[in-house]
Amino acid sequence: MRMLRATRHVSRTMPNIVTLGDTTPDPAAAERAAETRLLERVRDAGDRAAFERLFALFTPRLTAWITAQGCEPTTAESVVQDVMVTAWTRAHLFDGAKASARTWMYTLARNRMIDHFRAGERRNRAHDGFATIEPVLREDSEPPERDANRARVAALLEELPPEQRRILLLVYVEGRSHREIAEMLGLPIGTVKSRTRLAFNRLRKLMEGEA
Amino acid sequence: MSIVHHPSEAWLLDYALGNLSEPFEAVLRAHVGVCSTCRDTIAFAERLGGEILHTLPGVPAMGDARAICDDHEQRREGMLAVSRARDVAVTDDIEQLVQMYLDSSLDALPWRQIGRGLRLCRLAEQDGARMWMLRGTPGTVLPEHGHAGSELTLVLKGAYFCGSEIFRAGDIEDADENIEHRPVITRDGECICLAVTEGRLRFRELAPRLVQPFVGI
Numbered sequence A: 001m002r003m004l005r006a007t008r009h010v011s012r013t014m015p016n017i018v019t020l021g022d023t024t025p026d027p028a029a030a031e032r033a034a035e036t037r038l039l040e041r042v043r044d045a046g047d048r049a050a051f052e053r054l055f056a057l058f059t060p061r062l063t064a065w066i067t068a069q070g071c072e073p074t075t076a077e078s079v080v081q082d083v084m085v086t087a088w089t090r091a092h093l094f095d096g097a098k099a100s101a102r103t104w105m106y107t108l109a110r111n112r113m114i115d116h117f118r119a120g121e122r123r124n125r126a127h128d129g130f131a132t133i134e135p136v137l138r139e140d141s142e143p144p145e146r147d148a149n150r151a152r153v154a155a156l157l158e159e160l161p162p163e164q165r166r167i168l169l170l171v172y173v174e175g176r177s178h179r180e181i182a183e184m185l186g187l188p189i190g191t192v193k194s195r196t197r198l199a200f201n202r203l204r205k206l207m208e209g210e211a
Numbered sequence B: 001m002s003i004v005h006h007p008s009e010a011w012l013l014d015y016a017l018g019n020l021s022e023p024f025e026a027v028l029r030a031h032v033g034v035c036s037t038c039r040d041t042i043a044f045a046e047r048l049g050g051e052i053l054h055t056l057p058g059v060p061a062m063g064d065a066r067a068i069c070d071d072h073e074q075r076r077e078g079m080l081a082v083s084r085a086r087d088v089a090v091t092d093d094i095e096q097l098v099q100m101y102l103d104s105s106l107d108a109l110p111w112r113q114i115g116r117g118l119r120l121c122r123l124a125e126q127d128g129a130r131m132w133m134l135r136g137t138p139g140t141v142l143p144e145h146g147h148a149g150s151e152l153t154l155v156l157k158g159a160y161f162c163g164s165e166i167f168r169a170g171d172i173e174d175a176d177e178n179i180e181h182r183p184v185i186t187r188d189g190e191c192i193c194l195a196v197t198e199g200r201l202r203f204r205e206l207a208p209r210l211v212q213p214f215v216g217i
Helices: A029-045 A048-068 A071-088 A101-118 A127-139 A144-158 A162-172 A178-184 A189-207 B008-019 B022-034 B036-053 B065-071 B094-102 B206-216
Strands: B117-124 B131-134 B151-157 B159-162 B165-168 B172-175 B191-198
Touching: A029 A048, A029 A071, A029 A144, A029 B094, A048 A101, A048 A144, A048 B036, A048 B065, A071 A101, A101 A162, A101 B008, A127 A178, A144 A162, A144 B036, A162 A178, A162 A189, A162 B008, A162 B036, A162 B159, A178 A189, A178 B008, A178 B094, A189 B008, B008 B022, B008 B036, B022 B036, B022 B094, B022 B117, B022 B151, B022 B172, B036 B131, B094 B151, B094 B191, B151 B165, B159 B191
Parallel strands: none
Antiparallel strands: B117 B131, B131 B191, B151 B172, B151 B191, B159 B165
């Protein structure tokens, strides 16, 4: 089984992270800001063209994520539709000072998934979990407009030791609980907790000061 | 309220992603309501989720943006809970907060005396997780025990020691099968805790093992 990448080749100094006082243009930050501007145009002016662009940007990755969480394709389609309807009808509740558009969209989808699973649908856990997270860092299947962010987040994740990165991706991509991960990997629960803490706090430190 | 002990990041991620049974969810929600540090951690967990979402290779998606715009009117009013960091009742009065979740006063609960100055009340159970309210008199020494699974204990009132650590109102003690402890309630007042356990506790001493089948903890 191949896990993500076998080699680490990214500088530990993380040159593409914008810190306070750094005037170097950061394409990933620009991409994130552009998404937020689109959502603000939907919110402030009911801009249909901006919504269409958001739709094109978010629905492929939301569908991928919801499927990885264990939903059947038809359910994933329905959930994504609900999320996008909410993004259109309730855009007035978006506050760019509190969250970026991508955080807001993620939390809308996450909340919809929580409702969905609490309503009784069982997660489909028959698939091989590692197959789901393996392609996360591949760079050969991305449309050009996502390269900047992809490279940036990939570099952040590359900062982590593979055993920490694996746990974080099982949490976020597949929605596995730390108890489930301990059982899957045959690790003591304390090991999963400590690896999660180290990975999470490392990324938090690296991302501090970003827009 | 000065909170020193927090649930591990693994618990907060599970909370942020909605992966928990209701007993664990409830005890964490009560802590998050009084702990700005954990609310910040959850907010960052959500931000990180948005970033990791963007690393996924997209798949062809169905749907039509124009149809959504045609079929649904934008609203300009109403509320919508979005962030789990803000979707909690924030307060400094943890006892009042838990009463709100319990829909009952502490005194109205059906307490059961289990000896050694300790009363216990089982509140809920789901997926093998049991939620308890514990109430001990000053100086009570609880039996030393290990765990068959996870255990989260939120102090509502008073304080207790575990070894050299002291847990006060608002603190969470995060234990699991790798941890054995013997909580000792401080001598300056009653201690009330909300706890969630998985599986049976593992007592070293005979007396609590004899009582255990009747109590169910």
